[in-house]
Amino acid sequence: MEEFWSAALWVLTIWLYLIVSLIMIPAMFGFSLGISETYMNILVKTLEWATLKIQKAKTDEQTLTPSPSNGLIQREDGSMEKEFEELRRSRPKPSVGGDFTLSDSFYFSRRGIESIVEDEVTQRFSSEELVSWNLLTRTNDFQYISLKLTLVYGIGIFLRYCILAPLRITLACIGLTWLVIGTSAVGLLPNWRIKYWLSEWVHVMCYRICARGLSATIRYHNRENKPKKGGICVANHTSPIDIVILCNDGCYAMVGQIHGGLMGVLQRAMVRSCPHVWFERAEMKDRHLVTKRLKDHVNDKTKLPILIFPEGTCVNNTSVMMFKKGSFEIGATIYPVAIKYDPKFGDAFWNSSKYSMVSYLLMMMTSWALVCNVWYLPAMHQQEGEDAVQFANRVKSAIAHQGGLVDLQWDGGLKRAKVKESFKEQQQKQYSSMVVGDDSSGHSD
Template sequence: MIPLQLVATSVFITTIILVLSKRHWGWIPIILVKFLEEILGGLVGWKEIEQNFKRAEHKTFLTVDHIKNKEFNGAFETSSELICLGIQSILQDDLTRPFEIEEEEASLLHFPKEILNLPFYIFGLGFRWLFLFPLRICFMMFTVLFLTISSGFCVMIDAEKKHFRYCGITFAKLFNASTGLLVNFHDKKNRPRFPGVAVANHLSANDVMTIYSGCEYDGVGYTITGQSHGGFVKYLYKYGGKLTPLLLVDRACDKNRNALHQAIVNHSKSTDEDAYPVLLFPEGYCSNNKTVLQFRKAIFDGQTAIYPIAMKQNSRFGDAFWSEDTFIPYLVRIMTSWCTIIDIYYLPPMYKETKENDKQFAKRVQTAIATKLSVDALPFDGKLKSEKERLKYKEKLQSGLAEKLLPLASL
């Protein structure tokens, strides 16, 4: 029997060689996942459970804007609608739903409910922690080493842009290997171009590497934007920013956000043919892929083309949603999963219509991504993840209701 150490070493060396030579494993990872699915198919009741999100058509949300803009005709109609919206909110809390961590019944990562599945779970637990985790740690160490050396070397010799792009894409693919990511790209003809802004729904800080790994070596990369972080993520941004243009924003600082917006506008007006499209996550916060949060309207002013990107995950083998307080525990969780599977869909470019304002255009792009994912496009900002912000929103909602109900009460 071949020792596991030899297998791990062979996989490690082969993967490194393939990535550095602009190649990949081809269909082998997909075949292994299908094989794993077939094994699970023999377990009790597994095949009857399918992950399928349903998008609510024409759903009305209890929001401040809805109450403000709604014209109520009489006390009965008002009370009836408010009661329905209230019951709907109780049955499904849309304020916290994007941040919930739900245990998928078909997942391989949780303790099985059926005793017949226990042996497979125990085997999988040992395999993930004793084989996959050490292997991925080796990948991560090599990835960090590659990032440090390549970024420093490219800066020192003032390398050509194609060399920076090669190192950036290679780093992204190595990072994906270290986190066990399997990513499938669809509709590549719609890949973002310059001038333009690519916008995507947001799962984690790894989304940048996930999307960047889909760039073509002889094509264009991305001008990266993101939230300033500390710890390990700060290190990745520090050296990754040497390989591709990088713009960071502190969402707690309004001046910083305004400066970022102006930088994006100036970038979109650039005449440099070698410039990259900007990559943005307008939700501003990570969500669990079961909804799409409200898009911030700042960059939807019609200055340039918008290229929507929809990311859809299969969380049976690993959940890519960053729900932890810090990055390292999240990194350990996904590195000890079987794998994380994400499908990326490039949607056709969208342009602001003359009759639209910034908010309406942002909503249309958000809806296009949500429709592709078959999830709800929520009218709520990601900052409502905070209890303090939810209380503020509740007070605004109560104030809006009072303005509508008081005149009716006097009739």
């Protein structure tokens, strides 16, 4: 029995030594020994080989082609005015009366049928479709094609669940533990310049360890546009891991509601060393208080840029949905950031209505890897005569264009709520203005 425990202790010691020497120390100082790059090269070649095998076995089947809508229906991108113009092209304008015709009902009937079959909102909260199978049963059911492919699939299961998952869970635990200990220790120091430098270093170091725990391969573009102190960084939102992705390249001040449990422990530790903006549940409902706290933060040019996800919910990596206007009412410099994940290596989207946080993290830690691109866009300012909603839409459009995402006007809150009456009234007024011929009000939206 003693020999068993001695051997187990020896294996554990070797395991921790390999983690510290090969992963943690390089992560702490922001360099790589090339292990992850080698793993990614082998993985890419393996998936390419598997794709060729699958395509060869199914040459008689039509290959699935991805569409920007990620859905069954190919929708028109034109506005209501353009679509009515097409419908009325062969109809002369009446000499008297309003500009109404029975053919207008075809537009509303078609849009209604499209929404019944597949609405633009619901499909944004389901996993992104793949062109080919990535050897993960969570994206496609396993089907026997060849003995070689089956062997590779079996080896992949062993690698992901028996080697990578324990390694990633260990790294995640170490990263979070160090975050609590490090930020708590830094919080005991006096408010000197070195305290803020150490705080940023501890935050970035721990996030880098967590990123290594997800086998994250991140490509940052246009680093000259990185968010600066005294500003607000806004990004599209796919997953809670977005925070790890962005903080792996720099430190940010977080904004959010105070939680209990493990999340509460992390929040209390982090705020000791860095001025994050945490709110009580009752305070979150007070817009004026939230706006004041955010203004006070950005007006202090010594504080870190605030990181905000204005969509308010996770979207499935194909689109950008409506930005809440709150962070655009402050008058601060906005630093847009676009994040786009490669679904071939793992589905980064968190469907919170289907999976708990723990289940989602386990799925991420048993995926092949986390691969994504991050684009830092030039800073944007509110223009003269532009209200907060227009400014938010302009920033959202820039992020969608850069990330190759679909720009949608729908509120992500429709995931759990009904359409607001004000939106219905807006569409009714838009059509009414077209019927009576009032072009100025017809384009007021």
